[in-house]
Amino acid sequence: xxxxxxxxxxxxxAYEGLDRVMHEKARLGIMTSLATHQEGLLFNELxxxxxxxxxxxxxxxxxxxxxxxxxxxxxxxxxxPQTLCRLSPEGRKRFISYLExxxxxxxxxxxxxxxxxxxxSARFLKNPDIQGWTPA
Amino acid sequence: xxxxxxxxxxxxxAYEGLDRVMHEKARLGIMTSLATHQEGLLFNELxxxxxxxxxxxxxxxxxxxxxxxxxxxxxxxxxxPQTLCRLSPEGRKRFISYLExxxxxxxxxxxxxxxxxxxxSARFLKNPDIQGWTPA
DNA sequence: GAAATTACTTTGCGATGTCAAGTAAAAAAG
DNA sequence: CTTTTTTACTTGACATCGCAAAGTAATTTC
Numbered sequence: 001x002x003x004x005x006x007x008x009x010x011x012x013x014a015y016e017g018l019d020r021v022m023h024e025k026a027r028l029g030i031m032t033s034l035a036t037h038q039e040g041l042l043f044n045e046l047x048x049x050x051x052x053x054x055x056x057x058x059x060x061x062x063x064x065x066x067x068x069x070x071x072x073x074x075x076x077x078x079x080x081p082q083t084l085c086r087l088s089p090e091g092r093k094r095f096i097s098y099l100e101x102x103x104x105x106x107x108x109x110x111x112x113x114x115x116x117x118x119x120x121s122a123r124f125l126k127n128p129d130i131q132g133w134t135p136a
Numbered sequence: 137x138x139x140x141x142x143x144x145x146x147x148x149x150a151y152e153g154l155d156r157v158m159h160e161k162a163r164l165g166i167m168t169s170l171a172t173h174q175e176g177l178l179f180n181e182l183x184x185x186x187x188x189x190x191x192x193x194x195x196x197x198x199x200x201x202x203x204x205x206x207x208x209x210x211x212x213x214x215x216x217p218q219t220l221c222r223l224s225p226e227g228r229k230r231f232i233s234y235l236e237x238x239x240x241x242x243x244x245x246x247x248x249x250x251x252x253x254x255x256x257s258a259r260f261l262k263n264p265d266i267q268g269w270t271p272a
Numbered sequence: 273g274a275a276a277t278t279a280c281t282t283t284g285c286g287a288t289g290t291c292a293a294g295t296a297a298a299a300a301a302g
Numbered sequence: 303c304t305t306t307t308t309t310a311c312t313t314g315a316c317a318t319c320g321c322a323a324a325g326t327a328a329t330t331t332c
Contacts, residue, residue: 056320
């Protein structure tokens with residue numbers, strides 16, 4: 001039986017679509033929060049939803065804004081500063097691309113489970129060590 | 137109509153299950169490659185599949201091994217060193233947990249698309265600026 | 273009017289990722 | 303046979319990144 005199609009092609013598992021700006025735990029949470037709240041979220045709402053510290057969130061917002069993924073709006077409400085963040089149209093597009101790439105990761109990863117049995121010991125009988133390999 | 141259940145709870149979008157060791161572009165690719173090749177992969181196979189440089193791959197393998205996620209085996213084959221990497225049983229478990237968390241991210245993110253229409257302008261009529269917000 | 277709170281921003285630093293350079297052995301070239 | 307090239311990695315240096323602590327500025331409470 002032959003290898004699964006394309007399984008060994010160069011870059012098959014490179015996942016170039018995983019944009020580093022979004023592929024970060026905290027920022028992925030921020031993006032997802034904003035995706036689910038089209039009307040935008042306030043600084044403190046984001047802070048709680050993503051369990052971030054003030055400084056941390058502030059920095060990530062800056063990065064996301066500089067990347068053109070979110071819009072940031074400021075005002076004074078009841079004599080206090082207030083910051084609102086929303087996904088930019090561009091940000092929404094790029095986030096969807098990111099999610100699509102992540103779906104490919106999941107699909108690839110789970111496809112392995114299905115194949116597990118039949119591929120058992122394709123290269124080695126039991127453990128590699130019986131074939132002359134040494135650990136470390 | 138009330139908010140969707142739990143939508144605003146603290147940490148709702150924190151995604152603590154996204155282990156930093158695996159949540160890295162290159163290493164995510166390595167883990168997925170290894171998940172789909174239960175028999176293990178050679179250094180050069182991984183290098184090509186993930187489009188990594190030698191040094192880069194070497195470093196990531198070290199990190200994954202130190203985290204107990206993969207097993208690394210060495211031998212000489214045809215008088216040349218050869219390195220084989222495989223998921224450890226523990227690594228497989230933890231990778232599955234990671235993937236499950238990532239599925240939650242996708243589910244959350246896509247649930248937003250479905251709700252987009254009905255949530256339109258919940259907080260603001262059109263753009264925030266008409267309500268006293270200023271950009272930046 | 274001093275202290276505390278709110279809503280952030282800035283700073284410092286340790287950790288991380290990346291690429292270039294290095295190593296060691298074998299194979300190929302001359 | 304010895305110099306160069308190739309293979310298969312490893313190590314080192316640098317630059318970036320994320321994070322928490324400290325800082326700021328306005329407001330409110332005591």
